[in-house]
Amino acid sequence: MRKSILTISLTILTSSIMCAQQNDDRKQRREGPPKIKQIFKDLDSNEDGKISLKEAKGPLKTDFKIIDTNEDGFISKKEMKKAPKPERPEKKENKK
Template sequence: MNLRRNKMNLGLIIGLVTIMVSCTSNAQSKDRKDRDQKPPSVEEIFKMMDSDEDGKLTKEEVKGPLKRDFSKIDMDEDGFITKEELEKAPKPERKDPPNREQ
């Protein structure tokens, strides 16, 4: 009976360790994919955000960092971001996660 209980406990421990290792490796894989993903091109940004398809982005059309930094990117201060202005805009700083000891 005691041997049977020890085998069950060992099986449970092995199962839990397997689940924990699997979850950790999936999370690390997702972090790596997110980090390796390239930012969208100027063309892709305009396809996503230029809702009236006039070739210019207004503050109402943009979101995220473009909305926050609109005045910095709109160099001629006409209220629109053109493809040329976006190409010349400073790139946002990448926020990498802190290094983890492995």
């Protein structure tokens, strides 16, 4: 009996956590592209105020040479502000 109650409790707890994570993911997706401040917080691992090629990820790494306009090997916040925006697929409208 105790084993059954424990199993049910764990199942409910796990389900609740998964639902909460999905809601957070949806909220983040709705907010649009990340802000420059958030990009630097996530990628600038040595906190020097610049992103190196080693720290860059994804489209930022792919387009590093384009974004690094002064060719110093780092992307500054100023360069990031002037960077071309990545193309995003068009969102499909939900028709009900």
